[in-house]
């Protein structure tokens with residue numbers, strides 16, 4: 619089995635615009651590969667500025683060339699708020715991306731916002747199990763957890779990914795696919811999130827970080843100094859490839 623470092627690619631682009639251009643091509647190429655190989659493409663979104671960074675997919679040539687009918691969309695984490703709430707990751711993705719591309723609405727797996735955090739996590743996991751049973755979602759032969767084709771992740775200034783925060787006991791969850799958090803240090807406090815076994819069973823992960831907010835976290839995650847305690851982002855180890863998309867601002871401490 620390849621060493622995790624063999625699976626990690628770090629690309630630094632001059633500007634955020636260059637990141638957006640390169641990310642669109644990366645996603646479109648993987649969409650074509652999986653649509654051909656499996657007949658479907660399972661894509662996991664996060665919240666935050668990731669959604670703005672995939673904006674090029676909503677424009678020519680991609681809006682016309684990507685096989686949107688093959689896409690199945692999921693969230694790596696969601697805030698337990700109504701879907702029309704300003705804090706909803708679904709609303710963010712719908713307004714900035716999903717409303718602009720022809721993905722069938724039945725292939726968009728949003729949270730059930732009528733449920734409690736615990737109920738919503740269980741409900742989301744049940745939905746994923748059904749998609750594994752019907753073959754839409756692959757299963758990792760290595761871990762037995764669902765294997766998403768691509769996760770598009772962002773990172774917070776504290777190194778959190780999804781709703782997995784530094785020092786939180788949920789970092790150690792080993793069995794559940796989807797869990798809930800009632801005390802997120804970043805508001806809103808109630809959320810559901812994929813666990814690390816699921817994140818790390820995915821085939822490809824794009825880690826997208828631009829701008830000044832995460833300069834220190836990027837340096838801690840990718841710089842030469844080893845941290846005694848790993849940041850959540852440093853626990854991300856997908857099965858095929860982890861590709862970092864950074865702009866020069868986010869990577870500025872790496873280049874010192």
Ligand SMILES: O=C1O[C@H](COP(=O)(O)O)[C@@H](O)[C@H](O)[C@H]1O
Pocket residue numbers: 663664665666667668695696697707771772773774775778779780781804
């Ligand atoms: O709260 C969240 O934060 C992370 C990072 O957000 P960003 O604004 O720093 O990009 C995001 O990936 C996650 O989905 C979201 O719920």
